Amino acid sequence: MTSADRARRVLKRLVAASAAERILISSAALGLSILLGAVLVLIAGRMTTCTASDAVYYFGTGFCYDPVLVFDRLFLGALGEPFSGGWSPEGQFSVTLRETTLLMFTGLSVALAFRAGIFNIGTQGQMVVGGLATAVLVLRAADLVSGVVGAVLLIPFGVVVGAVFGGLYGSIPGFLKAYADANEVITTIMLNFIATGVTLYLVSGAFKDPESAANQTVPLPEYAQFPTVLFGGRQDFSLVALAFGVLAIGGLYYLLEHTAFGYDIRTSGLQPDAAEYGGVDAKRTIVASLTLSGAFGGVAGAMYVMMVLGTFQSGLPSYGFDGITVSILAGNNPIGVGFAALLFGVLKSGTTVVQFATDVPPQLVGVLRGLIILFVAMPEFFRMVGRRVVDPGSKPVATDGGPAKGSADE
Amino acid sequence: MDRRAFVKATGVAGIAGLAGCSGGPSDGSGDTATESPTESDDSDDGGEETTAAETTESGPAANVGMVYATGGLGDGSFNDQAQSGVIQAEEDFGIEYNEAQPDEVAQFSTFQQQFAQSSDPNYDLVCCIGFLQLDSLTENAESYPDQDFMIVDEVVDAPNVASYTFMEHEGSYLAGLMGSLLTTQEFSAGAGSTVPDSAALGFVGGVESGLIQRFQAGFEAGAAAGNGDTEVLTNYTGSFNDPAAGREAASAMYNDGADIVFHAAGNTGTGVFQAAQEAGRFAIGVDRAQSITRDSYADVILGSMIKRVDTPVYGAIESKVNGEFPGGEALSLGLDEDGVDLVYGDSIGSDVPEAVADEVATAREDIVNGDISVPMSPE
Known part of the structure; x- marks a missing residue:
């Protein structure tokens, strides 16, 4: 058997894996990445110097960094010390949920486009545009209403503004792809730069807060920001925003699986020619799915402005690019995006805890994070690739047309 | 291929490699060896030394938390300079410190809180580096009234925050004074020389803001003080990270007769240095001694207006250790x-005529004594 055949068989096995098997594979990958990461931490611990009292000892050798402590902090720290009795709702767990909420939206944005067979790398730009629009328009609207009424009106208004502007910005590469045959990977990447540049120009000029040295808009009043429900206020987290995120996941799942439009999207993604032959308007589907994808990105921007910062400041964190990884991790499944976003949120928030609690340099923690994501995402990634290489149905059928195929597989 | 043999070999090589690494904890026995003579020294010297030994045993003089600006350590300027302040304080006062390098704005708040909440150790002072920390520190100073903070480059109005x-x-x-004195003279050093028949200087700023305008205002005032006829050409490129724009702006100034261009534009200033080399004129650096940090341009950098971020860090720690923390004050x-301060260039600074250097030194004294007051905003 040649190695190509062997690879094809592995791919086939992966593609055919059941849900339980996939979870098992992912967990095994997680464990493996932690083991490998631990070895890296140990090696790095031998390459630096420290006093004897700071070191830990394994196998009779001293190491400067303790991998057990690192991973303990990375996961338990991010969950806010669930086992040591020190759990407090104001603690790190809120930061984790805050990151999760934002990544849910960017993850959904990428996942939706992926399902339609479009690679939307522009979520970051759509988020930036949506965020700035929200910051500016909500601020204008906040003069008109105030108090509880203000909160009830302004927050949905802000989310809608973010969605509309993000969606409009997302529709640009959609139109370009549908009517000018421009590759969406190129256009979305380019539009990211344009979004960053233009918003920087606006926020350092027309919309700049004259009181602040930073390039930011005038901060939103308290009632125009997501309210603290139960916990998380000090960490800029709001359960309301998380509820929005869960709703969005449910909504997108329903849309994709149970509506005619969702069926159009999925078939276009799987087999564009067949979809068009079956009566799907390919151009319309491309524009619509990129617009909707952009809308999710825009909502992420709105959430960042109305929940985290309370203002739009140039240089938004790269939630949009993280969304690509979240989506791949989730196999482009909306429900999976929720869990992938949580894992990502834990890692992001845990990184700060590790940095605080140990001497391990942040770059090394970044490597550990990358390892975990790489390992967990790879099986899913190969499944996606595999689905294109091998035929997932793969039951030998008489009308298959491939005479040797059925027997060769056995 | 024998997989088992391969795994075994890799394992053995790995362990051998690990053990062979030069790092790791310094040897325990070595530590005791160095400690014991110290103790015997103590007993020889008697009372005074024993108290010193006791203080070291009871822990560090202070625990300091550092929250750096985004960009982190290794940026070769702002954060590294702040770190040198805390390292100096560690040597001088025996404090201990812990560092956090946020990579996005939302993390400022997280790290400030982690330091403020920590009880093992209990942080005596949290240093917040950079003006972007203003918003989060304003909130956290209120949430943690018992925690002392300090902030660099911004002012937080709270009783537990010292602002620098x-x-x-x-x-x-x-810098302006030195420039205006040199532009009318025939002066050449390194790769540059002046055109004595025009009295013009240039200023290249990054993003226009109150902060950068202070550089411009001081530079213009100094230029006017040195020679009333000096013309100062000004250009804001709108970015701190656009060397091409800096080069273009400075080239135009050199073409218009400017002999020396001063920049307050971060990395955009690299373009100013390039333009100076092309035109065979001079430039003045900013924030750090740029004739050293950008040494390929040392032959045109007359000097640098340095901003010592380590001074407030060191100063705040010192006052904390001495129990005189200036909480609530804006310094x-x-x-x-x-x-x-103005430092002269590493390679061509020594060529600056003594008369000019003397006049600059006199002006420095006058400013310190309050005889000269420098405007903060351009006219």
Whole structure:
């Protein structure tokens, strides 16, 4: 058997894996990445110097960094010390949920486009545009209403503004792809730069807060920001925003699986020619799915402005690019995006805890994070690739047309 | 291929490699060896030394938390300079410190809180580096009234925060003075020379803001003080990270007769240095001694207006250790407080005529004594 055949068989096995098997594979990958990461931490611990009292000892050798402590902090720290009795709702767990909420939206944005067979790398730009629009328009609207009424009106208004502007910005590469045959990977990447540049120009000029040295808009009043429900206020987290995120996941799942439009999207993604032959308007589907994808990105921007910062400041964190990884991790499944976003949120928030609690340099923690994501995402990634290489149905059928195929597989 | 043999070999090689690494904890026995003579020394010297030994046993003089600006350590300027302040304080006062390097704005708040909440150790002072931390520190200073903070480059009005800003205009004044004295002279050094028949200088700024305007105001005032006829050409490129724009702006100034261009534009200033080399004129650097940090341009860098971020960090720790923490105060660091200064270029600074250097030194004294007051905003 040649190695190509062997690879094809592995791919086939992966593609055919059941849900339980996939979870098992992912967990095994997680464990493996932690083991490998631990070895890296140990090696790095031998390459630096420290006093004897700071070191830990394994196998009779001293190491400067303790991998057990690192991973303990990375996961338990991010969950806010669930086992040591020190759990407090104001603690790190809120930061984790805050990151999760934002990544849910960017993850959904990428996942939706992926399902339609479009690679939307522009979520970051759509988020930036949506965020700035929200910051500016909500601020204008906040003069008109105030108090509880203000909160009830302004927050949905802000989310809608973010969605509309993000969606409009997302529709640009959609139109370009549908009517000018421009590759969406190129256009979305380019539009990211344009979004960053233009918003920087606006926020350092027309919309700049004259009181602040930073390039930011005038901060939103308290009632125009997501309210603290139960916990998380000090960490800029709001359960309301998380509820929005869960709703969005449910909504997108329903849309994709149970509506005619969702069926159009999925078939276009799987087999564009067949979809068009079956009566799907390919151009319309491309524009619509990129617009909707952009809308999710825009909502992420709105959430960042109305929940985290309370203002739009140039240089938004790269939630949009993280969304690509979240989506791949989730196999482009909306429900999976929720869990992938949580894992990502834990890692992001845990990184700060590790940095605080140990001497391990942040770059090394970044490597550990990358390892975990790489390992967990790879099986899913190969499944996606595999689905294109091998035929997932793969039951030998008489009308298959491939005479040797059925027997060769056995 | 024998997989088992391969795994075994890799394992053995790996362990051998690990053991062979030069690092790791310093040897335990070595530590005791160095400790025991110290103890015997103590007993020889008697009372005074014993108290010193006791203080070290009871823990560090203070625990300091550092929250750096985004960009982190290794940026070769702002954060590294702040770190050198805390390292100096560690040597001088025996404090201990822990560092956090946020990579996005939302993490400022997280790290400030982690330091403020920590009880093992309990942080005596949290240093927040950079003006972007203003919003989060304003909130956290209120949430943690018992925690002392300090912030660099911004002012937080809270009783537990000491705020440190710099008087960039004072250092820039000296740069302007030096420039205007040299532009009318026939002066050549390194790769540059002046055109004595035109009295013009240039100023290239990054993003226009109150902070950068202080550089401009001081520079213009200094230029006017040196020679009333000096014309100062000004250009804001709108970015701190656009060397091409800096080069273009400075080239235009050199073409218009400017002999020396001063920049307050971060990395955009690299373009100013390039333009100076092309035109065979001079430039003045900013924030750090750029004739050293950008040594490929040392032959055109006359000097640099340095901003010493380590001074407030060191100063705040010192006052904390001495129990005189200036909470609630807003301190402005100028020439007198070692916050800013003009340093001459590493390679061509020594060629600056003595008469010019003397006049600059006199002006420095006058500013320190309050005889000259430098404006903070351009006219």
